[in-house]
Amino acid sequence: MLLHQRLREGQREYLLLALHDPLPQGCKPVDAGRGWTLERRLRQLAQDESNLRTLSTLVQAHGPLGRHATRTPEDVVKQAATLLSFGHLRLVLAPPPERYGAPAFPEEVPKQEPPVTPEEDVTLRLQVVDDASDGPISGIKLRILFADKTEKEVTTDADGNVNLEKVPRGSFDVLSLIDGATLSNSVAMVRTGGPWSGQKPSKAGTKSKATSERVLVKVTEHRVIDGETMDSVAEMYDLTADDVAQFNWETTDPAEVQQRLEISVGCTMKDEGGKFVFSRDDDPGILYVPRPVALSGLAVDQSHILRVKRARRPQPFSFSV
Structure with a gap:
């Protein structure tokens, strides 16, 4: 930990x-x-x-x-x-x-800054699009933290947009919400910037339709080692074993999870109860762990484009002929 x-x-x-x-x-x-x-x-x-x-x-x-x-x-x-x-x-x-032998120095008192006042003409504009097709990504759940310490949870609409009116001036931070994330419904950050999707035609000459609901995540590859378990790996990332199983295989059923540990992770060793345990010799020995995407210091008075791609998925083994 x-x-x-x-x-x-x-x-x-x-x-x-x-x-x-x-x-x-x-x-x-x-x-x-x-x-x-x-x-x-x-x-x-x-x-x-x-x-x-x-x-x-x-x-x-x-x-x-x-x-x-x-x-x-x-x-x-x-x-x-x-x-x-x-x-x-x-x-x-x-x-x-x-x-x-003496008390610590007194805590530094932060300087008082003037309160940030919302102005009616300030609108936050943010869009999530596919980096390759420029198609909007709908259903992305985000938490936005404003300069006045207020927060708001939002979801991108059918055009991949978030539009919030009358927000506090200054900068804001964005954190993706990853509840319900799986490898099949997740997208990963590629970069920020580029033209607004509604202003740029797709390669076919028409605007791409929004995708189905997605979850914005950072996918971490965790290489298992001797002595680790599903619980210990999940705890390392402040998750539960069910969270990790659901993300990797879209199931939390114990029997199905055991089957996936053998097929997808390559586990070969079992404990006294007959359940698979991790070893550094497992091949490929990889678990995929979802983490939220965090972006800080975005200016409210600018439009922001988040460009994403499908999250990395485990690749099947291939053998040369």
């Missing part, structure tokens, strides 16, 4: 907890702010190499980029800020170690 990671700032020490983790004794929650206030604070902490490694590890497990993607310190700060803003992680102040 990547919980209880520590960040240090002088004599102060912070813990990063998951949303439902109990508050350790002696610790107190920290209001780290939102938006630029939060990013500025994390940027200061990330100047310490040890803190930057800690944040990078958390972003690797929970962020929208791939396991081997290259991240700049600025990328790490922005993704960590998004995870904290949406409540996936909490920052708490640990009690001062006794060896210091």
Whole structure:
């Protein structure tokens, strides 16, 4: 588990907890702010190499980029800020170690910023389209966090659009909701930008029809090792074993899951109860894990295009003739 990671700032020490983790004794929650206030604070902490490694590890497990993607310190700060803003992680102040012989420095009081006032003429426009065909993707469920700390859950319409009127000015963050995700109904981020789908004809000369309901996810390939189980792998990503089974094989039936572990993951070893267990020798030995896509710092006064493709699917083995 990547919980209880520590960040240090002088004599102060912070813990990063998951949303439902109990508050350790002696610790107190920290209001780290939102938006630029939060990013500025994390940027200061990330100047310490040890803190930057800690944040990078958390972003690797929970962020929208791939396991081997290259991240700049600025990328790490922005993704960590998004995870904290949406409540996936909490920052708490640990009690001062006794060896210091003095209380920790008082908590920094964030500067008061003027309230963000909504203006009637500000409209948030966002569209999700297929990167290859420019066809709109309907049914994508998203959570939007505004600069004034309010949130709204939205779903893309038949034209792949989200249009919200009279929203707060400034930037906003987006998090995809992945309930019900499977490999067959999932799409993955490719890039942002490009022309609005309604303004660009398809290759056939007519606008593509919207697809059926999809789920926007980041798909993580997890290579199983000795001693892991479905439960332990799921727990590593804050999911349940049923979540992982449903995403990979669209079933949670125990007998069917066992069959898929043998056929799709290549399990050969069983425990005393006759259930398959993981080994580093399993071939291909891969489980696919869904993670939400998080985008931060999008400007309200600009239109945003999210370009996606079908999520990666396991490929059948092929043999040369």
